[in-house]
Amino acid sequence: MATEQNEKAQELEQEQANPETAQTQAETEQTETEQAEVTVESLQAQIEKLEADLKLEKARTANAVYEAQKSVERIQREAEKHKEAVLEKFAKELLDTVDNLERALAAVGEEKTPFSEGVELTLKGLLTTLEKFGVVAVDTASGFNADLHQAVGIDPNAKANEIGNVLQKGYSLNGRLLRPAMVMVGA
Secondary structure, eight states: OHHHHHHHHHHHHHHHHHHHHHHHHHHHHHHHHHHHHHHHHHHHHHHHHHHHHHHHHHHHHHHHHHHHHHHHHHHHHHHHHHHHHHHHHHHHHHHHHHHHHHHHHHHHTTOOOHHHHHHHHHHHHHHHHHHHTTEEEOOOTTOOOTTTEEEEEEOTTSOBTSEEEEEEOOEEETTEEEEOEEEEEBO
């Protein structure tokens, strides 16, 4: 019997609660509709703000990409300059060896010995290697050029402004003067 009374009490409570629940649900739906209207407007404003932020971030990203590309190009230019400077320094050091091998051949003269042939082949190989990397001898047959030749004396047997005697060969590296040719010039 107590169980039946408990069940009836619960049913009565549910019936009383249902009209309140229905009223509460109606109020909630009305509030949600009002909030939905406000929320749509605020969402549109938020979308516009986010679109503006997106444009700004796209511009920043494009600028960062541009700066990165410029940095890479600058680093490549600097690396190329450094490579050229190292090659130039190395080539200048090798020119002393070329000069010494040429002096050895000049000292031997016309006599062909296995030693002189070995020195000649070594000189030829060294000059070939230097040419592969852009080191070539400066032309002394076309007359005196102050940009390529260094006049160290006067040769009485040479014509005016002509090279009479070459004391030391000059070399250029990829079109830039590496070492001027030391020459005697006619007066």
